[in-house]
Amino acid sequence: MFKKYISKLESILAWSQSILTEKQFIFLSSILVGITAAFAVIVLKTFAHWVFLFATYINGILKLSFINSILPIAGLVLTVLVVKRFLGGSIEKGTSQILYAVAKKASIIPKKQMYAQIFTSSLTVGLGGSAGLESPIVVTGAAFGSNYAQKYKLSYKDRTLLIGCGVAAGIAAAFNAPIAGVLFAIEFLLVDVSISAFTPIMIAAATGALVSVITLDETILLNFKQQQVFDYHKIPFYVLLGIITGFLSIYYTRNFQRTEHFFQKLKLNPYKKALLGASVLAVLIFVFPTLFGEGYESIKTLSDNNPGKILENTLFSKYSTNNWVLIAFVGLTMMLKVFATGITLGAGGNGGNFAPSLFVGSYVGFVFSKTINLTGLTHLPVSNFTMVGMAGILSGLFHAPLTAIFLIAEITGGYSLMLPLMLVASISFAISKRFEKHSMDVKDLAQKGHAFTSNKDTNVLSTLETSAIIQTDYLTLSPDENLEKLVDLISHSNQVIFAVVDKEKQLLGVVHFNNIREIIFNTYRVKYTLVKDIMTTPLEIVYPFHSMETVMNKFERSKMAFLPVIKDEKYFGFISKSVALEAYRSKLKAMTIE
DSSP states (O other): OHHHHHHHHHHHHHHHHHHSOHHHHHHHHHHHHHHHHHHHHHHHHHHHHHHHHHHHHIIIIIOOTTHHHHHHHHHHHHHHHHHHHHSTTOOOOSTHHHHHHHHHSTTOOOGGGGTHHHHHHHHHTTTTOSSBSHHHHHHHHHHHHHHHHHHTTOOHHHHHHHHHHHHHHHHHHHHTOHHHHHHHHHHHTOSSBOGGGHHHHHHHHHHHHHHHHHHSOGGGSOOOOOOOOOOGGGHHHHHHHHHHHHHHHHHHHHHHHHHHHHHHHOOSOHHHHHHHHHHHHHHHHHHSGGGSSSOHHHHHHHTSSOGGGGGTTSTTGGGTTOHHHHHHHHHHHHHHHHHHHHHHHHTTOOOBSHHHHHHHHHHHHHHHHHHHHHHTSOOOOHHHHHHHHHHHHHHHHHTOHHHHHHHHHHHTTSSTTHHHHHHHHHHHHHHHHHHOSSOTTTHHHHHTTOSOOSOHHHHHHHTSOGGGGOBOOOOEEOTTSBHHHHHHHHHTSOOSEEEEEOTTOOEEEEEEGGGSHHHHTOHHHHHHOBHHHHOBOOSOOBOTTSOHHHHHHHHHHHTOSEEEEEETTEEEEEEEHHHHHHHHHHHHHHHOBO
């Protein structure tokens, strides 16, 4: 029955594609992608919330505090089981796979990502793994957009645009923050997009947020009703918070990668690795229960009038009225969150760093403001600093200051904190950018040339394959031939450059027509001059594995129109600068999202 309805819907969409203009069909598609992304949010968030309520019930009624430690072990093992048995033994994690698909896979995301992320992340995070659901949500939305575009044979730029719609709708639905969803899609994915392309992204984000707010219980979403009036006299403290969050972002980025890589390098079978990681995580959660799951409930608690409640059902519950113990507990949890998340994902779980960034940001804002208040130096609004701190870490980790500013503004229900949000997010971003050129998700891919960055030329060149524009049909010369052979080749071909090679095809030099004009019109010199006497050593050499950005840099340095290519230590062909530029222009036209 379900398949019958799906088939009927597909038929209607195919018919609508035939009668609508290209732009109208994209608008319709953005709505459908927004709806599907929102339902992914509903499934994930609801499951995670139910498990959290279950664990809270067990802890509160039966006083079995160890249940929080048992559930993550089950979650990681079950995640590995699902991956091994049903997903081919592996699954791509994190939003970096979206960037890779756009840059290197023509915006084609595997079909299994439409459901794999939902199943695995719901087990990992839903059962207490210390990670976030937003990354799997974003990947799921992007996968819906990509596969929808493939189904209806849309172009590369339209596939990319619908991926952006899925990303925007996912964030919008997860936080009921449509503006933040749009900005995240632009800052994270569509680094070069025209104004007209905003419309379908805004439609998708608005659709996702609308479906989410209608369907989901408000208590499941991260939102705040309580905030204090902004006092401009506190600006120096917001500036200081921006500096702290900037350096804490660097700390988080580097330690997360170290922790995740450590587990990835362990030569253990997946189940043993999951058990090892989950055991360490279990100990951390037993001592610091707020590391359980996304941690959004603890963020709400810290911004409340009675933050001491966060110590309930912990080993430190009898100190819930001691502010210094509270600060120490929150501070240690904040510093350990990165390791808990790194262990969760490195040991086989699935999730992301979006929620952990908000978790750490709120905790640092709380610790900073509460400590200042206890010293008697001044009185800071703790709830405001708790919320603004989230923008600082989010901006520093993801290099997305606009997303951070508007996300926190939207989930706090107003824009009264806009000035401190702008200050903290921009300062944190500037500091993080100074020490980490790329954001955490982009870093590894950008170093390999597998992701788009803010450099438009680099983005276009990264999509071109050097091997595709190498011309291998060039005629060659022997070093001991006289120039009569060269004159004959020039008169019977369009070549202006020739490779000089020996019997083993080793490149000895090159001869360019422009450099020997005077010689070839002198009959005597043509007859008695050998090729090896006039050949020159190439200024630059290209290998097929070189990126196109490297090739274009070689053209720039050498000021040459042709560069020889070596493969397996032998002459292979030439790359023409004019051919490379034509390929660049064609790709730029195909990639421009209008």
